[in-house]
Amino acid sequence: MLSCQNVRVQFGGITALDGVTFDVAKGEIVGLIGPNGAGKTTMFNCISRLYPVHGGDILFEGRSLLAEPPHRIATLGISRTFQNVALFDTLTVADNVILGAHGHAHAHAKRRFFGEAFRLASALRAERALADEAAELMAELGLESVAQRTARDLPFGTRKRIELARALAARPRLLMLDEPVAGLNHAEIDELTGFIRGLKGRRGLTVLLVEHHMNMVMGVSDKVVVLDFGRRIADGPPAAVKNDPEVIRAYLGTAS
Amino acid sequence: MVAGAFDRGIAGAQRDGVARRALSVATVVAIVAACAIPLWGSPYQVFQMTLVVIDAIALLGLNLLTGYGGQISLGHGAFFGVGAYTTAVLIHSWNVPYLLTLPCAGLVCLALGFVFGLPAVRLDGLHLALATFALGVVLPQVLKYKGIEAWTGGVQGISLEKPAVPFGLPLSPDQWLYCVALAVAAGLFALARNVMRGATGRVIVGVRDSPVAASSVGIDTALTKAATFGVSAMLTGIAGALSALVVQFVGPDSFTIFLSISLLVGIVVGGLASISGAVFGALFIQFVPNLADDVSKAAPSAVYGVVLIVSVYLMPYGVSGLLRKAKARAFAWIDARHSRSVTSQPTKPTKQGS
Ligand SMILES: Nc1ncnc2c1ncn2[C@@H]1O[C@H](COP(=O)(O)OP(=O)(O)OP(=O)(O)O)[C@@H](O)[C@H]1O
Ligand SMILES: [Mg+2]
Numbered sequence: 001m002l003s004c005q006n007v008r009v010q011f012g013g014i015t016a017l018d019g020v021t022f023d024v025a026k027g028e029i030v031g032l033i034g035p036n037g038a039g040k041t042t043m044f045n046c047i048s049r050l051y052p053v054h055g056g057d058i059l060f061e062g063r064s065l066l067a068e069p070p071h072r073i074a075t076l077g078i079s080r081t082f083q084n085v086a087l088f089d090t091l092t093v094a095d096n097v098i099l100g101a102h103g104h105a106h107a108h109a110k111r112r113f114f115g116e117a118f119r120l121a122s123a124l125r126a127e128r129a130l131a132d133e134a135a136e137l138m139a140e141l142g143l144e145s146v147a148q149r150t151a152r153d154l155p156f157g158t159r160k161r162i163e164l165a166r167a168l169a170a171r172p173r174l175l176m177l178d179e180p181v182a183g184l185n186h187a188e189i190d191e192l193t194g195f196i197r198g199l200k201g202r203r204g205l206t207v208l209l210v211e212h213h214m215n216m217v218m219g220v221s222d223k224v225v226v227l228d229f230g231r232r233i234a235d236g237p238p239a240a241v242k243n244d245p246e247v248i249r250a251y252l253g254t255a256s
Numbered sequence: 257m258v259a260g261a262f263d264r265g266i267a268g269a270q271r272d273g274v275a276r277r278a279l280s281v282a283t284v285v286a287i288v289a290a291c292a293i294p295l296w297g298s299p300y301q302v303f304q305m306t307l308v309v310i311d312a313i314a315l316l317g318l319n320l321l322t323g324y325g326g327q328i329s330l331g332h333g334a335f336f337g338v339g340a341y342t343t344a345v346l347i348h349s350w351n352v353p354y355l356l357t358l359p360c361a362g363l364v365c366l367a368l369g370f371v372f373g374l375p376a377v378r379l380d381g382l383h384l385a386l387a388t389f390a391l392g393v394v395l396p397q398v399l400k401y402k403g404i405e406a407w408t409g410g411v412q413g414i415s416l417e418k419p420a421v422p423f424g425l426p427l428s429p430d431q432w433l434y435c436v437a438l439a440v441a442a443g444l445f446a447l448a449r450n451v452m453r454g455a456t457g458r459v460i461v462g463v464r465d466s467p468v469a470a471s472s473v474g475i476d477t478a479l480t481k482a483a484t485f486g487v488s489a490m491l492t493g494i495a496g497a498l499s500a501l502v503v504q505f506v507g508p509d510s511f512t513i514f515l516s517i518s519l520l521v522g523i524v525v526g527g528l529a530s531i532s533g534a535v536f537g538a539l540f541i542q543f544v545p546n547l548a549d550d551v552s553k554a555a556p557s558a559v560y561g562v563v564l565i566v567s568v569y570l571m572p573y574g575v576s577g578l579l580r581k582a583k584a585r586a587f588a589w590i591d592a593r594h595s596r597s598v599t600s601q602p603t604k605p606t607k608q609g610s
Contacts, residue, residue: 074474086469103474116454
């Protein structure tokens with residue numbers, strides 16, 4: 001479904017990605033791991049078209065993403081969360097989640113401009129439908145009680161769930177999560193891990209997961225890709241990757 | 257205080273609904289009354305209030321861009337000027353009916369704002385401010401340009417006649433223009449409020465809050481910003497068009513960079529990202545300079561400056577921010593009284609947010 005081929009990215013003198021190749025098959029949960037600065041987030045930003053790619057290609061369902069502008073990526077079926085949580089801070093939780101569906105409801109959004117200006121029934125109905133869909137997602141992620149609160153005012157763990165709800169609102173086929181459990185407590189980690197595992201069965205989603213929490217990644221992933229200094233050093237089932245000598249060397253001295 | 261909002265019972269919610277409805281009815285009555293008062297004023301007062309209504313439209317436009325969209329424009333006076341000139345030229349050179357010139361001015365500014373905005377919105381805050389500043393500085397020079405003097409009247413500008421009062425209405429031309437401006441403003445404010453409450457408002461604010469997240473959910477951020485720029489310029493341009501009718505004159509020096517700066521002052525004092533803020537801002541920029549003149553003939557700018565600093569210091573979120581806070585206090589007070597009265601009866605605690 002997703003195929004990264006020889007992807008190369010440079011920032012000035014630094015080569016952040018040095019010919020990285022890996023595939024993500026439909027329905028899989030793939031873990032993307034590696035020490036700090038390995039290039040994991042950079043890979044996400046390439047797929048999101050936020051960073052320029054200097055070499056190689058990224059194919060999604062057979063189509064090169066490099067020809068697409070960033071705002072088309074969601075419409076093609078790829079959603080993501082951010083390592084440092086990027087929410088619409090002054091909007092309510094409900095509005096954050098509703099905006100998540102923008103790529104999906106795009107055609108309507110443009111037509112709704114005039115409909116809403118004159119408060120036509122059709123526009124109000126469309127708005128109601130979006131709100132209902134968002135309400136369902138918020139219920140699933142335990143956000144109902146804060147639906148009308150401003151995103152900025154909420155604690156970190158809640159903000160992470162808002163971001164996940166927003167990403168799911170686009171009804172993606174590929175969901176990219178950048179460190180979804182970082183900064184969460186034990187109970188929250190268990191809950192979210194269960195949720196991510198559940199996504200696979202229920203929604204038939206494909207998930208690409210960046211995470212430093214080893215037990216979590218090894219536990220949920222069907223396959224793990226390891227990066228180190230912008231190079232792919234391993235790619236395989238969690239059990240094999242865990243015992244790979246090169247992976248152990250890369251992680252030596254760093255917490256794992 | 258927040259927990260109180262969640263713990264309200266059904267009776268409380270009903271009572272709250274009544275309080276809210278009473279407040280909004282009172283607001284509407286107050287607005288209608290306030291709008292009618294100038295009709296009994298002196299011709300000069302009517303003229304002044306018409307300018308307030310016009311400024312409110314201009315500020316609504318700028319607030320869309322700067323308050324909601326987060327893009328600073330230091331040159332919106334230019335769109336005000338282009339709107340005014342469009343109306344003046346259409347009436348003077350082509351005898352176009354004056355009411356028809358208003359949408360024309362709006363469309364011209366919409367196109368101009370969009371075309372200017374498309375490249376400009378890729379600039380970051382400070383550079384965008386500079387680019388718009390340049391626009392504001394350049395316009396008076398362009399208006400004086402010899403090549404288009406046949407239409408613009410060059411440095412002389414264009415004088416217009418007062419439009420006649422239609423249908424034999426018992427109004428003076430000034431009163432009629434006040435009504436026209438008020439009707440246009442009412443329509444534009446209602447449209448802006450509806451749009452900003454719905455999908456479009458969400459998109460504009462989303463792009464301001466986090467461009468990266470906005471593009472990740474499928475929003476074309478550059479297009480959104482340029483479109484916001486266009487609509488903002490359109491509203492400010494329509495205000496300019498109305499001002500040409502009311503002032504009956506347009507000249508290159510009516511639209512200097514000082515106008516752009518006052519518009520910016522208006523939205524900050526009135527309240528950023530607030531529809532009602534435009535009205536308060538308009539009252540400020542119309543009356544405070546005159547007031548300053550009355551206080552000190554010698555140094556009116558100094559008085560104006562002091563009033564400005566004090567207002568920004570006392571009301572960091574503008575007049576509308578202050579009112580919002582007062583309203584929240586009032587509701588909290590109602591809630592507190594209500595919860596005191598129910599604690600005497602045995603009630604089941606309601607679940608948060610249910
Ligand atoms: N916008 C940027 N400008 C310059 N250098 C960058 C930029 N983004 C990333 N880099 C560099 O690219 C390399 C890879 O960074 P990246 O953020 O992808 O690492 P990561 O694997 O996500 O690390 P972490 O686990 O700490 O999040 C680092 O050396 C980083 O400094
Ligand atoms: Mg990272």
